[in-house]
Amino acid sequence: MIHKRFKSSRRLIRTEQGLSIIEVMAAGTILAIIAVGAASFVPTAFKANKKSRDLTASTQVMNQVMEQLNSIDFKNATPYPFASEPVYTTANPQAVINTTTLNASNPVTVCLERVSGSTTCAPGKTLSFPLKIPLNNMNYRVDLIVYKGKHAYLAELPERISQTFALAGLPTVFQTGIESLSEFLVPPAQAAGCAVAATPTSAEVGTAVTFTGVNTYNPEGNVRWTFQDSPATQTTVATPPFAASKTWGAAGTYNVTMEAIKSNGTSPINCSGSPVTVNVTNPAPVDFTVLPGLTSYTGVTFNFSVNTTQCPLCTAQNTTWDMPGCTPSTGTGLTTFCSYSSPGSRNVYIKRNGISVGSKTLTVNSANVQIVTPVLTTHGVGQTVSFAATCSSCGSNPLYEWNFGDGNSQTGQTATHAYSTTGSPTASVTLRDGSVTPNVTIGTASLPLTIISGTSAFVNVTPASGVAGPVSNPSTTNFTFQTGSTGFGGAPNNPTNAPVTYSIWYGDGNATNAAADDSTQDTNPTDLTFPVFNHKYTDCGNYTATVKAEVGSTVQTGTTSVNLSSVALITASATTVQAGNSVTFTGSTVGNGSTNTYNWTFNDDSSTQTGPSVSHTFSSSGVFTVGMNVTGGCAPSATSQIVVTADPNSIASNQHYMKKIIVKVSPWSNSPPGSHDYLGSAVFMKADNDD
Incomplete structure (x- = not known):
């Protein structure tokens, strides 16, 4: 595009007549500036476009590093001094080097060239990563990642490289041409008569803030607000007071820009007072009330509430609750409730406008109540029956209430009762928490009984079923x-x-x-x-x-x-085997008698086999569930998992070892960069037979 403008300028000088000396000198100066080339011209333009400047810088930095790394041997792409590398497996390509997680104070050194016939690095042929490279008054960090494996697996290895830059990231001048040389060289001036009016400089995460402005610069046009965020958002307003609202979802410092846009489509002009810097902070912690307390029991209803003293900005409309593991698990308004069906440590969160502003941890116990006597469930009329209950995790003051199922009741951990008539009553005990008011129910247990007259004999078995x-x-x-x-x-x-x-x-x-x-x-x-x-x-x-x-x-x-x-058992000669090798499976039973037939399936579309001991060869890799069903006795069954690894004669296994080398560039920092900090990257492969 610069070349195109240069040619147009030359044609202008050849065809125009009567130019003054000053005009000729001005034109010559402009041409001289252009002739200097991208080294001085492009950086000036990039002052208005940081993304393009970063792209150019990262490209130059990568080129500089790649020139040195491109000649590195396969065996040298490893930390120096040299040591044994991880053993390669097809299922797990190994990371030989990864400096993206390192502080700059803990670098990894790489040898670019060895002294011939030795394991010593040639003088001046080492690089330490993270590598600091200065460029255009800025320092850049270069990180190195090296994976070792076979090509078939490395080719699919995720690089997780953020593709931040594309053509759209370049300045408009490189996409559509230069509207005017002065517009390219001189930053745009602020528009008179267009200004920010309401300028909030602080906000709370999740709370909307409103910006307004005045616009007499172009009454027939619009005002455009641009809010810094991830991603940035824009709002165009056509009428006074040119108001726009923004809600940020994360704490941080953000710029808000107001621009005037004329109806004739010319470039927007920055308004006075723009940009506005807004400091967005997390909401202040909010307290709330929990009844019957932070510690209670399964089945007990927890009640949660918040008032305007605890949270002045909370309303019934903007307040919500998250109660994971509880029923219900969410709530809306200044009060809510739920109960837990299983014990454990549970967290409850209160949110305002969708942002968490407070939390509490509850301890939910399970009151394990059991009736331990009587053991027998059949008793005679008039016979005195003794009752007793036990409870674990029941707090410091458990209260026991007995109901004998015939209209009579008692309190206490133990009780006695004689039934006056025959029947099938159910005796039950209710446990309450005596340490809180009211005494909430924290557990129950029951025992069905049979009351008979005359004589009887009976037997109860525990357990009712088992294994022979x-x-x-x-x-x-x-x-x-x-x-x-x-x-x-x-x-x-x-x-x-x-x-x-x-x-x-x-x-x-x-x-x-x-x-x-x-x-x-x-x-x-x-x-x-x-x-x-x-x-x-x-x-x-x-x-x-x-x-x-x-x-x-x-x-x-x-x-x-x-x-x-009965129980069926499988014994395998190996639980991990390479494809193409045989595995022997042996079946047996316990408590199933002596007349057994063993039937086998192998989960790999092969035919079944029969016999107490069989052999099978898996032709492909994977995890296979081998099943054995026994005919005879009580017909037990069993399964066994076999891990089959890739055939050593497969295509991938015959490939050369390779190393995937990734170079990533970011602004300099002593600590590991974040995933969004990288400006660019480059990738190339090295095989172990590279010369």
Whole structure:
């Protein structure tokens, strides 16, 4: 474009007649200025366009560094003094050098050229990164990143280089030409009659501020406001008072520019008092009230409120709440509420105009309430039943309230009650927090009961289901059988309180008409404590356990069900293997009997196999889930994950090692630059067979 103007100026001198000496000298001076070239002319223009100046400077800096780095050998692109580099794996290209995270006080040195036949760097052939390069009265920082790997993987490695500059970032003069030489060389003057009127110089994040101006310079035109931000925003206003509002979302110092725009399309003119510098700060912290307090329990409603004393700028319209993990999780207005279903440390945030202005941390406990007695759930009419409850994480003053399900209640951690009629009542205990007012409910527990008349025998098993296996195996479930009875203590069935005999058949041994698997005597039949038996099952299946209580001629039986499952196991000869190599899988079961058929799938579209031990070859890399289903017994199943790495004979593995070298330029700083600080970058590859 400069060349074009130069030619036009020469034609002007040749064709115009009668030019004065002064005019000729002026024209000659202009041509001389242009002839000096970009070295003096372009920087003058760039004073009005920082982005273009940075682009030119970063390009010059990169060229200067690249001239030195371009000749570096593959083996030298590593920290000096030389040391062992990371071992390459196809799945993880290694960063050999990365100075973008380093302070300038902790540089990495690179050797550009070695002394022939040695590991010593030639004199004067080192560079230390971050590298400081001065240019045009400014210092620039050059960072170096070197990745090592195979080409197929390095080519896809993200560079994360911000493409800040494009043609649109260049001054208008380089896109459309120079409207006038004076406009290019001389900064535009401020427009008379156009001025900023209302000039707020401070603002709060999230709060709108309004700017106004006067414009007698071009009443027929518009006023344009430009607000510095990321990205910048513009507002064009056509009528007085030429007001525009702006809300900033982050703290910082921002410039606001007011320009007059004529209707004839000429370039905008800066108005008096423009730009305005605005200091945007974060809102002052806001306090709020939490009831019943910062510590409470799951299921308890937390109430949050803020008043105008705590937050003068808060209103029902601009105040919102974030309560992660709570139900509901958000709220609007000066008050809100929620409750938590799980314990833990929870944060609550209050926001004004979408900006967080305060927070508090709550401690949510879980009141684990349990009824521990009675163990048995069947009792006789008139029999005194003892109740007791326990609670963990229940605070310093837990209050227990019992409801026996028949209209009667008591308070206290323990209680006793005798039921007067048969039925199926549910006894429950409610726990309240006695340390706060009101005493909020923090937990409950319940126990269904059966109340009968006459005599009975019964048995409860814990747990109701488990895993079968060898008795000596600690993983085999050890079942507890709690026996019980009613009417076997005292008159009329046992007036002398003779010992009661309890016998049990587990269902996997003798029949109930044969000798019992186990038996014992209860020598105190009136104390409401009964014998307990334990048993392990070797084979899976469903079993019925039977208990019999007898004293004299009084005999009663009770039963319970037990469900047993089996376990399938997979043993692999390797959990990580290269594609093309074989893996052997061996199956086994515990508690499933001896007649088993093993069926295998490999999750790679291959056919299935059958047998207790099989071998399989994976042809491609990936993570595969091998499945085994057992036919027989209780039909257990199992899975195992196998990691298959790339075939060493693949294309990528046969490629040469390479290094991806990235040079990044930013304004000088001792600390690591931010992601938006970089002005430009350059990338090239070096192979290990470079000469």
